Amino acid sequence: MVQPINFEVMKEAVSRQLPQGSDEASRSRAARLYRQGEIVSARFGVLDYNGGQIWADSTKRSQARFVHGFLFLSDWHGTLLRDAEVNRSAAATAIQIVRTWASAYADGTKIPAVSHHDETTAQRLIQLTSLIHQLKALVNEEDFIWLTDLAVNTADLLASDEFHATGNNHGMFQDLALLYFSVMCEETPEADRVRFFDVSTRRLHSYFSSSFTADGVHVENTPTYHLMVCRHVHGVLEILSKVNHEHADYYRRLLSAAAGYASHALMPNGMYPPVSDTTQQSEVRAARQNIFDSEEFAYAASAGKLGSKPQRRTMVLPDSGYAIYRSAWGDPKATFAFFSAAYNANYHKHSDDLSLFLRSDGVDLLSEAGGYGYDYKDPLTKFGYSSYAHNCLVVDGVSLPRTDESSHLTTLEAHEVRDDGYRVTGRTQRLKDTTHSRTVDIREEAGIPRLDISDAIECHGEHSFELLWNLGPEVEPVVHGNGFELFHNGRKLMDLQFDADVPTYVSVHKGEKRPKYLGWRFPRFGEAIPSNVVKIAFTGSSAHLHTRIRLAGFSYLDRGLSEASSDWKRSGGRVGLNYLSVPATSEAGSGKLAVVFTAIHQPGDFTFNYKKSVDQTGTNALYILDDFGDQGAYYLADHGDRSIFDSTQSLIRAELHRLGLTAADLITAGSSKGGSAAVLHGIAAGAGRIIVGAPQVKIGSFLQTPHPNILRFIMGGTDDESVRALDQVLFDAIDGLGDSTRISIVVGEADHHHRNHVLPLKEYADRHGKNIDVTVLPGLPHAEIGSVYRAFLVANIEQELLGSRERVVTHLFHHAGDDSTSLHLVVHAPSGWEIASRLFCGSDPVDRTPFGEGRTLRWSSLPPGRYRARVFLRNPENSDVPPFTTKWLTVS
Numbered sequence: 001m002v003q004p005i006n007f008e009v010m011k012e013a014v015s016r017q018l019p020q021g022s023d024e025a026s027r028s029r030a031a032r033l034y035r036q037g038e039i040v041s042a043r044f045g046v047l048d049y050n051g052g053q054i055w056a057d058s059t060k061r062s063q064a065r066f067v068h069g070f071l072f073l074s075d076w077h078g079t080l081l082r083d084a085e086v087n088r089s090a091a092a093t094a095i096q097i098v099r100t101w102a103s104a105y106a107d108g109t110k111i112p113a114v115s116h117h118d119e120t121t122a123q124r125l126i127q128l129t130s131l132i133h134q135l136k137a138l139v140n141e142e143d144f145i146w147l148t149d150l151a152v153n154t155a156d157l158l159a160s161d162e163f164h165a166t167g168n169n170h171g172m173f174q175d176l177a178l179l180y181f182s183v184m185c186e187e188t189p190e191a192d193r194v195r196f197f198d199v200s201t202r203r204l205h206s207y208f209s210s211s212f213t214a215d216g217v218h219v220e221n222t223p224t225y226h227l228m229v230c231r232h233v234h235g236v237l238e239i240l241s242k243v244n245h246e247h248a249d250y251y252r253r254l255l256s257a258a259a260g261y262a263s264h265a266l267m268p269n270g271m272y273p274p275v276s277d278t279t280q281q282s283e284v285r286a287a288r289q290n291i292f293d294s295e296e297f298a299y300a301a302s303a304g305k306l307g308s309k310p311q312r313r314t315m316v317l318p319d320s321g322y323a324i325y326r327s328a329w330g331d332p333k334a335t336f337a338f339f340s341a342a343y344n345a346n347y348h349k350h351s352d353d354l355s356l357f358l359r360s361d362g363v364d365l366l367s368e369a370g371g372y373g374y375d376y377k378d379p380l381t382k383f384g385y386s387s388y389a390h391n392c393l394v395v396d397g398v399s400l401p402r403t404d405e406s407s408h409l410t411t412l413e414a415h416e417v418r419d420d421g422y423r424v425t426g427r428t429q430r431l432k433d434t435t436h437s438r439t440v441d442i443r444e445e446a447g448i449p450r451l452d453i454s455d456a457i458e459c460h461g462e463h464s465f466e467l468l469w470n471l472g473p474e475v476e477p478v479v480h481g482n483g484f485e486l487f488h489n490g491r492k493l494m495d496l497q498f499d500a501d502v503p504t505y506v507s508v509h510k511g512e513k514r515p516k517y518l519g520w521r522f523p524r525f526g527e528a529i530p531s532n533v534v535k536i537a538f539t540g541s542s543a544h545l546h547t548r549i550r551l552a553g554f555s556y557l558d559r560g561l562s563e564a565s566s567d568w569k570r571s572g573g574r575v576g577l578n579y580l581s582v583p584a585t586s587e588a589g590s591g592k593l594a595v596v597f598t599a600i601h602q603p604g605d606f607t608f609n610y611k612k613s614v615d616q617t618g619t620n621a622l623y624i625l626d627d628f629g630d631q632g633a634y635y636l637a638d639h640g641d642r643s644i645f646d647s648t649q650s651l652i653r654a655e656l657h658r659l660g661l662t663a664a665d666l667i668t669a670g671s672s673k674g675g676s677a678a679v680l681h682g683i684a685a686g687a688g689r690i691i692v693g694a695p696q697v698k699i700g701s702f703l704q705t706p707h708p709n710i711l712r713f714i715m716g717g718t719d720d721e722s723v724r725a726l727d728q729v730l731f732d733a734i735d736g737l738g739d740s741t742r743i744s745i746v747v748g749e750a751d752h753h754h755r756n757h758v759l760p761l762k763e764y765a766d767r768h769g770k771n772i773d774v775t776v777l778p779g780l781p782h783a784e785i786g787s788v789y790r791a792f793l794v795a796n797i798e799q800e801l802l803g804s805r806e807r808v809v810t811h812l813f814h815h816a817g818d819d820s821t822s823l824h825l826v827v828h829a830p831s832g833w834e835i836a837s838r839l840f841c842g843s844d845p846v847d848r849t850p851f852g853e854g855r856t857l858r859w860s861s862l863p864p865g866r867y868r869a870r871v872f873l874r875n876p877e878n879s880d881v882p883p884f885t886t887k888w889l890t891v892s
Helices: 008-017 024-036 050-056 061-068 071-075 087-105 118-135 141-159 169-184 190-210 223-241 248-264 295-301 379-385 611-615 643-659 673-685 699-704 708-715 720-727 729-735 752-767 782-802
Strands: 038-041 045-048 314-317 322-326 336-340 355-360 363-366 393-395 410-418 421-428 434-445 448-470 476-480 483-488 491-500 505-510 520-524 527-530 532-550 568-570 578-582 593-596 620-624 666-671 689-693 742-748 772-777 810-816 819-828 834-841 844-852 856-859 865-874 889-891
Touching: 008 169, 008 223, 024 038, 024 071, 024 087, 038 071, 045 050, 050 061, 050 087, 061 071, 061 118, 071 118, 087 118, 087 141, 118 141, 118 169, 141 169, 141 190, 169 190, 169 223, 190 223, 190 248, 223 248, 248 295, 248 314, 248 322, 314 410, 314 421, 322 410, 322 421, 336 421, 336 434, 355 491, 363 491, 379 520, 393 434, 476 505, 476 532, 476 578, 483 505, 578 611, 593 611, 593 643, 593 673, 611 620, 611 782, 620 643, 643 673, 666 673, 666 782, 673 689, 673 729, 673 742, 689 782, 699 708, 699 720, 699 752, 708 720, 720 729, 729 752, 742 752, 742 782, 752 772, 782 810, 782 819, 810 865, 810 889, 819 834, 819 865, 819 889, 844 865
Parallel strands: 593 620, 593 666, 666 689, 689 742, 742 772
Antiparallel strands: 038 045, 314 322, 322 336, 336 355, 355 363, 393 448, 410 421, 421 434, 434 448, 448 532, 476 483, 483 491, 491 532, 505 532, 520 527, 568 578, 578 620, 810 819, 819 856, 834 844, 834 865, 865 889
16 A cells, blocks of 8 residues: 655755745845836846736847746745735735736747746746745635646646656756645645656656766766756755655765765865856855765865865866866865866757866966856857867867767776876867867976876868867966966966977967957856957867976066066967067167067077167167077977968068068167077068177077977977978078178187088178178187177167168277276277277377287276277278277266
C-alpha cells in the first residue's frame, strides 16, 4: 500500500524557497508599481506597465521573460501583501495584473511566444503559488478560485512531457515549480497534488543525477549556474528530508561532491569570474546559506570572513575540463587563474574552448566579455558567445560555433598538479581543419606565480589565425611587437611576451563594431562598455607560440610609455610601431626631420638613443622603438616577412608628409644596430643625409654567436643560409644608394666593426661607384663609440641645418670633472691628422697650441670668464681642412 504524502510537514521548507522580498528596496519597487504603474528592475531599469502593454514588447527577450514570468511580484510577497493597511488593496491590484495578462496570453497562442517560454512559465507558477498562499484571506472567492484554476492549468502544462525542457536547468525550474505548487496549494485535488509531486521529484532526480560531471561540476558551463543548481538541490533536500524521501541521501552526497568546484571557482574577492553566462555578484549571501554544509565554501564565498580556509590552492578537474589556481586564500589581491577546456553540455556554452582568465592584485588582467543576454539576434549577444569574446583561437576569421555535436573533441589532460601550480594541456579539434593544443604551466618562484603557455596549432593546408587576449576593463595596455604590458592607475601589474615560429602581427582593438565586433566587456547583462583586446594574427599550416606571463620580474622593462605625459604613440597598419615625435625648437630645425634608430639593449629593454643630443640641435625628430622579439629586429623582418620594414617606411613617409617635408629633408641616424637600420631605411626612403656610428654590415655573421635569438627572429632560422642572406642585406641596399643621399660613418680603428663591417661596405661602395664618407678614429673600441657618436651626430646635424657640406670633425669641449677652473678639449680626428688650437677668453687669446698628433688639450687654473677654442687641422695629404670653433664654456 502506497503511503500518503504528508504535504503539511514540507510547507515550511517550501516557504523558504518561495520569493519573499521584504527589505526596503523591495518595498520601494513594489510601491512604484502599485501606486505609479512602473515596474522597477535592477537589470532593466524603470518599465512602464502601461495597462499591461508591457507584455506585448518582445524586442528584448530577457526583459520579456522577466515580465511574463511575473518576477516583479517577488517584491510584493514580503511587503505590500503583508502590510495590514494596504494588503487588501494590493491583493486586488495583483489579481488585476494577473487577469490582464491572462486575458491576452493565458492560452499560449498569442504573440509573443516568450509568454510560454519553458522557464518563464515555471517562474510564473512559482509567483502564482506565492500569491495563492497569501491571497486566500484577502480576495473574494471568485478571484481566488480563478487564480487557483490558472495555477492548476499552468501546473498541468509544466507536468506534460511535451512541454518539459528535459536535461537543462529550465526543466529543473519547471519541476521545482511543480514541487512547490504540489506542497503549498491544498485547494488542489489530492490526486493532482500527488501527481505533480511524483512527476516533479522523479524528473528532478533524473536531472540532478545526469547534470553533474564525475568531478561534481554542473554541466551547464557556468560557475554561477553550478551554484544556483546546487542551491536548488539543497532546497529540494530540505523539502524531501522532511518526509524521509528515498532521494534525500543521494542529494547529500551530490552536494558534498559539488562543494569543491563551487569553492575553488570563486575569485579572491568572493565573486565568480566572468566566464560563459556568469552573473558577477558578491556571493557572501551564499556563504551564509549553508548550501553545502562546507566551511571551506563559506570561507571562499565570503572572501575569508567566514568559515575555514581550504587546504588546497589548486584544483584540476580533467573530466570537467577546468584547471584553477590561486596564490593564496584570504587575500583579496591574490593571483587567480581559471583555465577552461570544457564542453560539458550545450546549455550556456560559449565558444571559449581553451580560454584563460587571470586576475591579480584585485584587478582582472586577462578577462572575457561575459554574457550580454539571450536575444540571439542582437550583435552584442552574438559577440559575447563568439570566440572573439574569449582568450582563444579563431581560424579564417570565423568563430568556433557555440555548440555542435563534437563536445568530445575538447579535452583536458593533467600532467602535474601541485599546491603552487599545475601543468595541464587543453586540446580542441572542433576548429576548422585545425587542432589547437594549449599547455598552461603555472609555478611559483619566491612566492610569485609565473605562467608559461605553449600553443601548438596543426592544420590541413594554409589558414589564417587570430589569437586573442581580452583585457580587463580597468587596465591599460602598452603593446609591443611581440607582447604587451598592463598598467592599472599608472602601476605595472603584468606583462606578456611571446615567441613564435611564424611571422605575427600584433594589434589592439577597443569598442569596435566594424568590420566585426571586437573589444567589449559586459559588466552585467544588457550593459556593454569598450574594453581592450590584443590580437595576434598569423598564417600557416602550423604554428607554435610560447607565451610568458609575468606578474613580477617582468619580461619588459617599463620605459614610461604608459604615462599620459610621455607623448608616445602607436602607428596603425599591419604592424604597429611605438614612436615619439618631437617638434622642432628652431626655425632651421623645422626644415629637417631626424629619424633615430636604436641599438641593441638587454632583452626586454626597448628604448631610444641620443634624444638629448638631437634635442639640442632644435630639429624635428622621430624616435621609433624596435621592440620586436626580445631584443629587436633591426627594423627589418619577422621570420623573413618584411612587414616591419614596410611599416617603418610608411611611418617615416607619414611624418614627412605631416611636417610638409620631402625625402631630401630627411636625416636618418643611429649607432651599431641603429646605424645599420639608419643606412637601410635612409637609402630606401631617399634621405638627404645618413649619419651613423659603427654599424653592423654583415648582420647575420654578427648575430650568429652572441645574438642567435635576433637572427632567428629576423630570418626564421640560424643556419648558414640565413646568415648569408642577412649578411647581404646592407650590400643590396648600397646598390640603391642615390647621388642625392650623403652617408657619413664614424668608427674606431680598434673597433672590430671597422675591419669586419665598415671597411667591406666602403670597399663595396667604391667598386660600385657609390660614395660613403668614413671617419676612422685611432684607438677607439666599440664600447666607447656612444660618446663620440653623440658629438659626431650633433655636429653633422648642425652642419645640415646650416646647409654646409663640409666634413665634420667630432670634438668634446667640457669642464674637467669637479674642477670648474679647468677645461678639456678632445678632438676625434682621423689617424695621421695633426691639430693646433687657440684658446680665447671673450675676444682675447689666452693660449696657443702648435700642430701635433695629440688629441686631448688641457687648460688649468683659468681665471673666471667665457672661453672657447678655435681648432685648426692638417691632414697627411696637406689638403685644406676648414678650422672650427667650439661652443662657449664659463669658468667661475
